[in-house]
Amino acid sequence: MHSDQPSAADDPAEVADDIDKAALARVMRTVPLGAAVLAGSMVALLVIGYLLIYLLIFIPRGTVG
Amino acid sequence: MSDPRLSEPHVLDQPWRVWATVAVLTIVLAGALLGVVIIPVVQGRAAGLDAFTAICRALGIKPGSPAQPQPSDRTPPTPVSQVTWTPEVLQVLARANTERGRAKVLEVCVACHGEQGVSVAPEFPHLNGQSGPAIYKQLHDYQSGSRVHPLMTDIAKALDEPVIADVAAYYAGQPKRNPNPATLGELPANIVQLVELGDPNRNIPPCAACHRPGVGGPIEAPILHEQGQNYLALQLKAYASGERRNDVYARMRTIASQLTPAEIDGLSRYYAAGFR
Amino acid sequence: MRNVERLCLAHLWVAFTAFTVACVLGTWQMWVRSPLGAKVGTPSLYFMSVTAHGVSMAYVLTTFFIMGFGYFVAVTALNRPLPGKPWAWLGFWMGLIGFVMAVIPIVMGQASVLYTFYPPLTGSAWFYIGLVLVVAGSWIWCVLMIVAMAEWKRENPGRPVPLVMFATVANAILWLWTTAGVATELLFQVIPAALGLVQTVDVGLSRTLFSWTLHAIVYFWLLPAYTAFYTLVPRAAGGRLYSDTMGRLTFILFLLYSLPVGIHHLLMDPEHGTGMKFIQVLLTGFVTVPTLLTIFTISASMEIAGRLRGGRGVFGWIAALPWERPMVLAAGLAFVMLGFGGFGGLINMAYGMNAMVHNTAWVTAHFHLIFGGSAVIMYFAIAYEIWPRLTGREHASLAPLRLQLWLWFVGMMVMTLPWHWLGLHGQWRRVANFNYADPIIAGWGPWVVVSFAGGLVLLASALLFVRNLFVLHRSPALALPRPLYALAVHPPHRVPAALNGFGLWNVLVAILMLLAYGWPIAQFAIAPSPAAIVHRVQ
């Protein structure tokens, strides 16, 4: 076990990683931006679609209760 | 870091426990407040219900929707059959005594239906290997007047319930003759289809959905294979005309009234030939 | 791997054999239902086929795959031998014997009751006993997973359990909780009824107990896909996992919220009041949280990979990802299907709006996308990823793998998108044929044919998948050892016990289940449903 034990696996061979620390740090300055835009717009679309179906298809078909 | 006691994580745990529990309970309580109190009370007010009734309805303690008044009931008419399938009735059938049944058969039924359930005339049904509940129901219906027959009505009225079950069990235990059914090719394809597929266009379910043994259909559904052709055609016509009406919820009356004479003839021949 | 290869391969091959047969059956069913198959097959054959399809896909493919993958994870991630390997084989054989016991009555037409357990219609007792054996076999797996993690923790005090193992154990515990409902229903209601020991059944109670299992079981099937998202995909993409902590939290949230929501499957049922239905709809809203967290965390992890590979701009990193790798491709396609399936699910769960789509093709589309789409495509990717480890051989070419994944995706979309449309127009589920002469149904015909075409593509993909695995078994290329599991950007050195075990969460699950299912079940103890007579298919 080395001191910088990562949580991926217990086998050192499993955790070998050739990612350059500096490159990672550089990338992490922008990182969640693209993901936030992508995932955010997709989830927003989902909710908008839900509201549209609720208001434009469900409600006009008559109430239930 | 290498000393496990230093990395003992329980100090970090207290807030987790508190916050996780608080969060979980808050969500459920919010749901309960909305779902059991606010929504039903508001809905009930619009529907003219008091708050208590509305909440009871939301909890399923009182029947009805919290948003709507309940409709009023109707008066009871005469049922088409008095038979009910309760565990008690099924128990009576399960405990029936075939020996006593045989004695009664030899005393009463044998003249028309034969000792083994093979009837002597084409207008009488074969009873060998018929389902017990089916025989029970018909005898019961003759007894109560739900089904009428010049001979059977009086005969059935003379039987009491355990005897009916005994007779049903005796005939149910008699073997089918089990002849080698002729090939399906002799029958028109539309008849085979009616049995296996039904006719979706006319809303007719497949005969086999109820009348094949062990399909999980209605309990009283009789087994039809190896039944007499004449008897089957007679009954289908009686259902179609409404002359016979002891089928609960008019299931057979509705189906039979949609069959053409050719189909009635074809189906009777199909089942008489012994197909399952 | 210390000789667990055979164990894993045995499980995985049972899973994928059942899967292949079920794909053939599913395609046949779609033909029968379409206007092209009007005179093909009988309802008896159709419902026999639906039963076999459901049982193979939902109980056999899933359970055996999850068990096989779990053993693989326990050995590779913990770097220690699997505890109780003979028990693992016992679980395997119990499951296999159970499967065979269930299949025999199905084939004999004595269990055409579909794969849901809704008495009073009951099939042969052997069918249910067989399935109970499958579940009991999987319980052994659950215990072994929990033991493996506990032993590792004892040997490594204070260290965080590898995320992939944490996720696998979360699924094992989830499965133990999940099966409590259906096991109670089967052992105390359905099997006595099927055996003829009792003549009546409380249908309200049986539906409620089945609903206990009904939603969480889907998460049991899905969690291997999520496990792969967090631990295999970032590595395959050449990046890092954005947050290890969020991974743990996600799996904990799945454990918590996938259970107390089953009554949303009973929204249209008359045996529950609006109150409990609303509470569980609200809780269902919260079960979307772990999925939405995953979408973000995994997108961010992929973004890391894309940017490390030189991707720029807001979306440039997407193009820079190594899509030629099956795991990355599968994850991308899985997310698209998860999006569509999740959208369908959002409509399903919406309280009164469920009335618009309940028991229509919309629902079939929803769970085929979520399970058949997202989960199963990740099963493929996981199989492609771990098979070289298991066999010591490497894929000669990745092209047929990619083709297979694309076919699965295209087939699933072509099959399910028309189903949404049809469901919205009222096309109902679980029928052997439609009367295309009816003016309303006539308009559905072309769409049913389109979805059948999708089914054919899916069948082609399934066959190609099996072919790819066979080819690998004979591949001359030897597998080079390469790491599988992704590191986090910030690998945790220690985590609070709450994120390193399940003690607290089991208590909270118990509390939640008491609040969510206490009254719905207790009401049948206070006032039982009027008894319904059992209808046996035998």
Add this chain to the structure above:
Amino acid sequence: MTELHPEMHERRILGTELLWAFGVGVLIALTLGMIVFTALTMGINPPSNVERIDPKTLHLSGEFAEHNLGTTVGPDGSTTVRIIATQFMFVPRCIAVPRGRLVTLRLATPDVIHGILITGTNVNTMVVPGYVAQVHTEFTRDGDLLMPCHEYCGTGHSEMWATVQVMTNDQFKPGADGRVSCAQR
């Protein structure tokens, strides 16, 4: 511990995740809010009528005996439809309902689990033995609709469906006993 770039610090990552979770929470609140709003203002619920009834004796007496089935307009003008779902048909097989008025559908089954939907409407409920399933609704368009059984109930399940005739006010005329039947077409 090696020195980490501050931006790689887990705390920042968790902060971002928390922000995302907050956004997600808002969207979930929006979807649930829609449900609560329509429940409060329009009385929209899933059909839930916890009314027990013995499935074994339905046909003997009471509202689900054969002669009571079908559409009835009460003295107060309310429309109630009583339907039996049984293996493998609905009784009655054609159901007359008015357009634009509140209709209460009441269903029961003497045998196994069934379910109904009416195409193009929001009518949908399971029909569970032991319970009266009840749907309150309003039909917004007239014409013939399909009402199939949507829960597997046996081999004849696929042929189990009824027709619903949604009638305009001119067509929907109750007889002296308050009953309305389908028009012959």
